[in-house]
Each structure stands twice: as C-alpha cells, then as structure tokens.
Amino acid sequence: MTPKLGLIGGYLGSGKSTLVNRLLSGALPGRTAVVVNDFGSVNIDADLIQSADGDTIELSNGCICCQLNDDVARTMTALAAREDLDNVICEVSGVGDPGELAAWRSYPGFGAGPVVVCADATAIVRLSRDQYVGDTVRRQLGSAELVLIIKTDLAMPGDAAAALAVCEAAAPQALVVQQDPLDPQLTAALVFAAEVPPSAAAGPVVADAHTDVHSTCTVAVPGPIDVDSLRLALSAQSQRLVRAKGIVQDSAHRWHEVQLAAGRVEVKERSSGAPTPDGARLVLISAGADRTASLEQARAKLVDAVGVVPMAVPGR
Ligand SMILES: Nc1nc2c(ncn2[C@@H]2O[C@H](COP(=O)(O)OP(=O)(O)OP(=O)(O)O)[C@@H](O)[C@H]2O)c(=O)[nH]1
Numbered sequence: 001m002t003p004k005l006g007l008i009g010g011y012l013g014s015g016k017s018t019l020v021n022r023l024l025s026g027a028l029p030g031r032t033a034v035v036v037n038d039f040g041s042v043n044i045d046a047d048l049i050q051s052a053d054g055d056t057i058e059l060s061n062g063c064i065c066c067q068l069n070d071d072v073a074r075t076m077t078a079l080a081a082r083e084d085l086d087n088v089i090c091e092v093s094g095v096g097d098p099g100e101l102a103a104w105r106s107y108p109g110f111g112a113g114p115v116v117v118c119a120d121a122t123a124i125v126r127l128s129r130d131q132y133v134g135d136t137v138r139r140q141l142g143s144a145e146l147v148l149i150i151k152t153d154l155a156m157p158g159d160a161a162a163a164l165a166v167c168e169a170a171a172p173q174a175l176v177v178q179q180d181p182l183d184p185q186l187t188a189a190l191v192f193a194a195e196v197p198p199s200a201a202a203g204p205v206v207a208d209a210h211t212d213v214h215s216t217c218t219v220a221v222p223g224p225i226d227v228d229s230l231r232l233a234l235s236a237q238s239q240r241l242v243r244a245k246g247i248v249q250d251s252a253h254r255w256h257e258v259q260l261a262a263g264r265v266e267v268k269e270r271s272s273g274a275p276t277p278d279g280a281r282l283v284l285i286s287a288g289a290d291r292t293a294s295l296e297q298a299r300a301k302l303v304d305a306v307g308v309v310p311m312a313v314p315g316r
Helices: 016-027 044-048 069-081 098-106 124-129 134-143 157-170 184-193 227-236 291-306
Strands: 004-010 032-036 056-058 087-091 111-120 146-150 175-178 214-220 243-249 255-261 264-269 281-287
Touching: 004 016, 004 098, 004 134, 016 032, 016 044, 016 087, 016 111, 016 146, 016 184, 032 069, 044 056, 044 243, 069 098, 087 098, 087 111, 098 111, 098 134, 111 124, 111 134, 111 157, 111 184, 124 134, 124 157, 134 157, 146 157, 146 184, 157 175, 175 184, 214 291, 227 243, 227 255, 227 264, 227 291, 281 291
Parallel strands: 004 087, 004 111, 032 056, 032 087, 111 146, 146 175
Antiparallel strands: 214 281, 243 255, 243 281, 255 264
16 A cells, blocks of 8 residues: 655744544544644644544644654654555644645655645634734745645634735645535545645745744643633733633643634533643743743743743744
C-alpha cells in the first residue's frame, strides 16, 4: 500500500486541527497517520487530534518547515516504509510554510496528496494585510494547491466574499474552496480527494522569519479551575494574544478544550477525557513589535484571574 501524503497549513487558529479531526472521523477512508507540529514547546495539538489508533506523531521544539530537518527526515522515512497506512497527514504549525515539505510527496513510498492551506473566513483579510504577520500568511497562501476557507458558518456574507477575493489574489495557482457551513465534513472529504495542480517549487526559506514575529509561553493549570472565569480572562486578552489553546479541568473534574483564535474564545467539553500525563496546560502566543510585553501582560492577567502558573519565560 502506498500512503498518500497530504500537507495542511494555515495561520494560527485557522482550523487545521479541526480539519484533521474531520478527516479522521470518517471523511478519509482507511488508516491514517498524523504528524503534528505546534508553535510552542508544548504540543497541545497532539491532544486535540482524535486519532482512533494512536498514530499521531508530535514534532516539537521548532518549526517543521525550517528548523527540524533531521526529525522530519526520520519521521517521513519511517512513515514511507510502513505498509499499513492509506494516508499520512502532516499538520504544519500555524506559522510554518507547508510548501517547504511538499517535496516529501515524491519520496519513494509516498503518493502525492494535496497541499491544503486553511484560511479563516472571518480573519484572513485582516491577517493578510497585517504589518507583522502578513508576510507569513501570504507565503502560506502562495504555497497552497488548495485553499480551504474555513469558519464560513461565522462569516457575514460580505466577509466571505472579501475572504474569497483575498485568497484568490494571494493564491492564483490554487483551487480556492469555501467550506460548506452545513456540511464541513463533506467539504473535508472533497478537499483531500481533489485533483489539484502540483505546486511550483517553494522559494528560498527566510530562516526563522515567521517565528521571529511571534512569541510564545506556556502556563500550567495545576488543579480544577473556574472555566467561565478563564473564558472571560482570555477574552479580555484577545487584543494581546493572537492565539491561546489548552486543556483544563473544571471543579466537577470535567476536561475542557479552551481556544482563543481570531479574537474569539471557545470552550468545549472533551468527550475523550484527560490529556497526556503532564496535565493541563495553556499555550499563549502573541505577535508584532510589542509581542514580548503583550505576552507577559496577558500571562500576568491570567495568573491573577485564575491562578495559572507560569512555566517558561517567553521563548521567541
Ligand atoms: N465556528 C467554527 N469554528 C471553527 C471551525 N473550524 C475551526 N474552528 C474553531 O477555531 C478554533 C481553532 O481551530 P483549530 O482547528 O484548533 O486551529 P489550528 O489551525 O489547528 O490552530 P493552531 O494549530 O494553533 O494553528 C477552535 O476554537 C475551533 O473550534 C469552523 O468551521 N467553524
């Protein structure tokens, strides 16, 4: 069996893991291994990906597209040698460029799946023009063979049309698809099966350019927490943070996924229970010229509001 290797990219919080979960929960037939790379030292995505057979491989401590070459080579060659897989999906970090990994699709043992870049219908126009992250976002779109406009259920009609225009302009080489708001699962299936023109060779990697405009830190959530207070505290920090995500436990010992993306906070109870053994964590990410100060201020507010415990000095 030759597994099809597909790459999924898109800016922080654009909906990559959600798409992967849709693919794993029926949209993609057969057995699938997932490679995930988070921006930040703690790979929350590995807990958020609902791989039924445990085939989720985490690549942490760096960006998969420009910093982890040896890890990528080891992982890809091992996956290409497996005979039990139908698909391999590689979810690139939200600041990474999936085009940098596209050549792995012609490695012996892999078949070519698409390079999909997710775009948040409610945020892509602003992000693509942003002074600090715009380059990263446009580069991701420029690497796409297929752009999937996600969160169409949240977008006003005008936002959806503007998102489409921005994506078509930034990714003239790609097929641009809008997620069916009523059946995102079907869209996911069609996206991975689509015949798309192969991408042109990626341009030179500007070492760390995309990681340089972002800073991240991790906080521990040592015990049960008031999840509504956390929701409010995170909402209040949405100007300072471009992304936050994690898994926390409430006072009734129920586990919740907490996400801040594009200024919106979402809290969902987890059906599958506790995260991996080192427990509840929140990853915070800021961007721009004041990113270190923003991150420290946001972290301090969360410490005051809900008693999270700083784990690391802002790293990047
Ligand atoms: N309403 C709505 N929310 C969505 C959709 N897709 C994703 N989300 C939400 O957007 C937030 C971020 O989604 P993720 O899938 O974790 O985003 P991501 O791109 O994997 O994030 P990073 O790995 O941190 O870059 C979560 O709160 C999701 O529930 C969608 O189609 N509609």
